[in-house]
Amino acid sequence: MRKLADKRRDLFDKVLSGTLAPNVALKQMGKNVSAARATTAKAVLVRVQDVINPEIENNVHEGDAAEVLKRVGDGLASLVVFSPPYHGFKEIVYEPPLPERAYDEYLQHLRGVLIQSHRVSRIGGRLSIVLDTPRNRDAGRHFMIPVVADVTRLAIDVGWDFWNDIAWCKDEVSGKKTAFGSLALCSAPMLSRNHETILLFYKQTHKLDGDQALCDLTRAEHLAWWTSAWHVKPEVDKKIRDVHPAPFPETLVERLVKLFTYRRDLVIDPYNGSGTTTAVARRLGRRFIGIDQSRLYCTQARERLARVGSAKGCASPRRVETRVVEAQDADPSKLRSPLPIANTPLAPTPTDDMFANSDAA
Numbered sequence: 001m002r003k004l005a006d007k008r009r010d011l012f013d014k015v016l017s018g019t020l021a022p023n024v025a026l027k028q029m030g031k032n033v034s035a036a037r038a039t040t041a042k043a044v045l046v047r048v049q050d051v052i053n054p055e056i057e058n059n060v061h062e063g064d065a066a067e068v069l070k071r072v073g074d075g076l077a078s079l080v081v082f083s084p085p086y087h088g089f090k091e092i093v094y095e096p097p098l099p100e101r102a103y104d105e106y107l108q109h110l111r112g113v114l115i116q117s118h119r120v121s122r123i124g125g126r127l128s129i130v131l132d133t134p135r136n137r138d139a140g141r142h143f144m145i146p147v148v149a150d151v152t153r154l155a156i157d158v159g160w161d162f163w164n165d166i167a168w169c170k171d172e173v174s175g176k177k178t179a180f181g182s183l184a185l186c187s188a189p190m191l192s193r194n195h196e197t198i199l200l201f202y203k204q205t206h207k208l209d210g211d212q213a214l215c216d217l218t219r220a221e222h223l224a225w226w227t228s229a230w231h232v233k234p235e236v237d238k239k240i241r242d243v244h245p246a247p248f249p250e251t252l253v254e255r256l257v258k259l260f261t262y263r264r265d266l267v268i269d270p271y272n273g274s275g276t277t278t279a280v281a282r283r284l285g286r287r288f289i290g291i292d293q294s295r296l297y298c299t300q301a302r303e304r305l306a307r308v309g310s311a312k313g314c315a316s317p318r319r320v321e322t323r324v325v326e327a328q329d330a331d332p333s334k335l336r337s338p339l340p341i342a343n344t345p346l347a348p349t350p351t352d353d354m355f356a357n358s359d360a361a
Contacts, residue, residue, distance in 0.1 A: 057266070060278055060290040060301045065270035066109075068291045069116035075125075077289075078208060078265035080117040081256055081277055083130035083248065084110055103145065111154050113270050118159045120268065124208035126260040127160055127201040130168065130248070133193065148197045160201035168196045168252060169231045198230075198256075214262040216284065225255050235276070243300050248276040257284055275301025282308045 061068050065082075086106075101109070117127055131151060133144045148165075156162055171194065183189075202208075232255075235247040253276050257267060263285040269277035272290030278301055281288035292298050 057287055057289060058282075060272060060275065060292070060298050060305070062293065062295055062298045063291065064293055065291050066112040066116050069113070069120055069268075069270060072116075072120045072268070072289065074119055075122045076266050077117075077121045077125055077268045078210075078261040079126050079128065079257065079267045080121060080270070081128040081130075081253065081267065082113075082269050082271040083273075084113070084271050086132075086134055107150055107154060110151060111158065114155050114160070115158045117268070117270065118203060121203045122208075123203060124205050125203045126163075126208070127155065127199075127203075128256050128260070129155070129199040129201075130196055130252075131199065132196045148199065152199055155199070155201050160203065161206075163200040163202050163206060164228065165200060166198035167229045168198055169229055170194055170196070170234050171231060208260070208262075210262040210265070214264060216263055217258045221255075221258060225259060230255065243274060243296065247274040250276055250280050253277050253280040254284065257281060257286060261286055272301055273297050275304040279304040279308050 056071055114127075121127065129151060131148050133146070133148060136143045136145055152162060230252070232249055232252045235249045237247075257280055261267060264287065266287045266289070267277065267281040268289045268291075270291045272278055272292045273294075274297055275290060278288045278290035282305055290298075290301055292301070
């Protein structure tokens with residue numbers, strides 16, 4: 001029976017990769033599906049169909065994050081990960097320079113991105129936002145802007161469930177390394193920040209269904225990453241830092257991608273910047289969409305993708321829809337007609353149970 005399940009999985013894998021037509025795969029497993037249906041009164045029908053314009057998927061797009069996300073279909077992404085620009089709240093100079101925004105206006109902009117991120121995410125999809133806590137820049141007042149708390153509330157308000165947070169410990173302080181305030185005095189001591197916060201959310205459920213054979217997270221990696229304090233040094237590649245002032249280190253994104261997605265899943269970064277997320281996604285065999293409003297950063301991101309090449313398993317913009325139907329409706333010929341998939345959530349990738357022969361019971 002194990003060989004039978006392996007054969008079905010192999011056929012499914014070929015359909016998913018685009019090397020075998022769905023109707024051909026069904027013919028090859030037809031007798032076995034009928035045997036299983038005789039006992040369970042159900043059959044699993046699998047159809048692969050393009051649902052994203054290939055120009056959108058596995059590409060980097062110049063434009064406003066919320067507007068470009070509107071071109072992406074519903075319920076497709078397993079992970080949306082980003083670190084938003086601060087629009088004058090931090091002493092970071094982007095290229096081209098971003099206009100300074102009032103804080104309320106800034107939060108309203110992020111709200112639009114969070115709404116679209118929720119819409120394009122599948123059930124169980126994850127959202128990861130990397131945020132620093134900027135200092136108030138008004139003369140005469142010293143306080144930190146609670147952007148982490150405010151963005152958390154925004155995400156919850158638009159439908160995300162708060163899951164957890166991670167302290168990204170960079171092991172180096174930001175700003176002046178001698179800004180102690182009142183040194184050795186309790187009148188006005190200063191704390192130098194050497195961490196950022198990674199907020200984690202999920203859509204409706206924390207469990208992301210998928211084929212465990214497509215999980216590339218190792219036991220050693222999980223044990224090394226399971227605590228909520230990650231000691232990861234900032235990006236040190238001078239070629240990347242010379243173009244973008246605040247790039248992700250690839251190690252950080254790799255942890256998020258491997259922990260929270262399966263191979264071939266879709267990863268989206270609405271503020272793709274220098275292209276770390278899209279480069280890591282391609283290297284790890286994930287599909288991806290990168291967005292940034294800077295032409296310079298989009299060019300750099302595409303150049304990084306070209307250096308990575310085409311990783312196995314991420315190049316085919318296809319979607320799997322799994323339908324479980326009653327035996328009398330399980331006619332494979334119905335797969336030849338289009339299935340209504342617009343504006344519907346991405347169904348989970350078939351699991352071992354779906355491929356097992358129920359006669360074994």
